[in-house]
Amino acid sequence: MNSVKRLLWWLIASSKGGLNRRKILHLLRDMPLNTHQIAREMNVDYSTVQHHLGVLKKNGLITTTGEKYGAVFFLSPAMEEHWNDLLEIEKRIGKKNLNKKNNGDKDE
Numbered sequence: 001m002n003s004v005k006r007l008l009w010w011l012i013a014s015s016k017g018g019l020n021r022r023k024i025l026h027l028l029r030d031m032p033l034n035t036h037q038i039a040r041e042m043n044v045d046y047s048t049v050q051h052h053l054g055v056l057k058k059n060g061l062i063t064t065t066g067e068k069y070g071a072v073f074f075l076s077p078a079m080e081e082h083w084n085d086l087l088e089i090e091k092r093i094g095k096k097n098l099n100k101k102n103n104g105d106k107d108e
Helices: 003-013 018-030 035-042 046-058 077-081 083-093
Strands: 062-065 072-075
Touching (some): 003 018, 003 077, 018 046, 018 062, 035 046, 046 062
């Protein structure tokens, strides 16, 4: 198993905040967004989205352009390359709740 896939298992499938991180990754695959736009799409608190974006960025799954409030987030090249690994993990754990709104867990 490659290191990105292990990281995805940990961040997406093995932690309480995994569902929100999955949602964020799917949103960013569709189009680059800022924190406010993601919070609105997911119907969760801005600070919750900030937390999850920080986790994803720290682990190299997303990148950003711009600063502070106007920063726009994108999938990282590594995440784009390993998108099928995410889909495989989702298939194994079940895609249930991916479209569910208002799960504001900040926990890792």
